[in-house]
Amino acid sequence: MKIALIGYGKMGHEIEKVARERGHEIVCIIDINDEEKFDSAEFKSADVAIEFSSPQSALRNYRKAFAADVPVVSGTTGWLQHLNEVKQLCEKEGKTFFYASNFSLGVNIFFAVNRYLAEIMNRFPDYDVRLEETHHIHKLDAPSGTAISLAEDILARIDRKETWVLNEAHSPHELEIKAFREDEVPGIHTVIYESEADMIRITHDAKNRKGFALGAVLAAEFTQGKKGFLTMEDLLKF
Ligand SMILES: NC(=O)C1=CN([C@@H]2O[C@H](COP(=O)(O)OP(=O)(O)OC[C@H]3O[C@@H](n4cnc5c(N)ncnc54)[C@H](O)[C@@H]3O)[C@@H](O)[C@H]2O)C=CC1
Numbered sequence: 703m704k705i706a707l708i709g710y711g712k713m714g715h716e717i718e719k720v721a722r723e724r725g726h727e728i729v730c731i732i733d734i735n736d737e738e739k740f741d742s743a744e745f746k747s748a749d750v751a752i753e754f755s756s757p758q759s760a761l762r763n764y765r766k767a768f769a770a771d772v773p774v775v776s777g778t779t780g781w782l783q784h785l786n787e788v789k790q791l792c793e794k795e796g797k798t799f800f801y802a803s804n805f806s807l808g809v810n811i812f813f814a815v816n817r818y819l820a821e822i823m824n825r826f827p828d829y830d831v832r833l834e835e836t837h838h839i840h841k842l843d844a845p846s847g848t849a850i851s852l853a854e855d856i857l858a859r860i861d862r863k864e865t866w867v868l869n870e871a872h873s874p875h876e877l878e879i880k881a882f883r884e885d886e887v888p889g890i891h892t893v894i895y896e897s898e899a900d901m902i903r904i905t906h907d908a909k910n911r912k913g914f915a916l917g918a919v920l921a922a923e924f925t926q927g928k929k930g931f932l933t934m935e936d937l938l939k940f
């Protein structure tokens with residue numbers, strides 16, 4: 703496949719490696735201040751663009767890629783206030799867009815375990831639930847996109863929780879998410895259930911960025927011949 707990269711930072715470099723190992727060609731690399739490249743023949747020749755940039759630039763990049771009729775796979779976090787707009791572009795204008803707050807297989811298995819545990823815990827109100835995430839000090843958004851996905855899955859299943867909050871919860875109906883920033887940590891997410899008697903903790907701890915990058919390239923391969931808004935549930939079928 704011919705792949706364009708939008709955002710050539712930590713993830714862009716990791717994705718380039720995995721994509722080349724899987725036999726793909728990188729036809730165009732667009733980083734900050736490269737906007738004219740969206741109009742280039744190289745970009746327009748791409749079968750798909752993989753976008754990992756910043757919360758502030760993601761939506762503009764999607765629009766630019768769609769205008770060139772290039773499908774987009776994006777892992778950028780912190781832009782979800784525009785989600786409905788992007789879904790509408792897919793539905794009304796037949797664009798292809800694959801989004802995941804976390805592309806790693808391990809995290810998507812962890813999401814399934816989180817959903818199952820939340821279903822059980824809905825019947826046990828003695829347990830309070832909270833989330834913690836730890837990432838490298840360069841991360842621009844908090845809480846992480848992955849923590850928000852975990853929180854939304856919990857809110858959909860635990861009736862006693864109504865909304866998530868970053869930092870301290872002030873009511874039992876709030877689901878607390880604590881975000882820590884330390885050194886070069888690739889990403890740790892923990893869901894904690896605590897009663898007066900005990901504590902149950904489930905954790906996903908990324909050892910590096912390879913899992914995110916492989917998932918993004920698999921998603922790019924999956925977009926071929928497909929239209930609409932796609933997610934890891936479409937790719938992994940669980
Ligand atoms: N969904 C997932 O599995 C994962 C998501 N992420 C998310 O991906 C995003 C990027 O992460 P990293 O690569 O670690 O960040 P990074 O800061 O290392 O790289 C971002 C790159 O985007 C570039 N950029 C900034 N504005 C741009 C623009 N307007 N157009 C094109 N490029 C632009 C920057 O110059 C930089 O090279 C973050 O939002 C992060 O949370 C990160 C890892 C996994």
Ligand SMILES: O=C(O)C1=N[C@H](C(=O)O)C[C@H](O)C1
Pocket residue numbers: 779803804837841845846847848849888889890
């Ligand atoms: O910024 C990162 O590094 C990561 N961002 C994603 C998120 O916000 O959940 C995924 C992963 O945790 C790494």
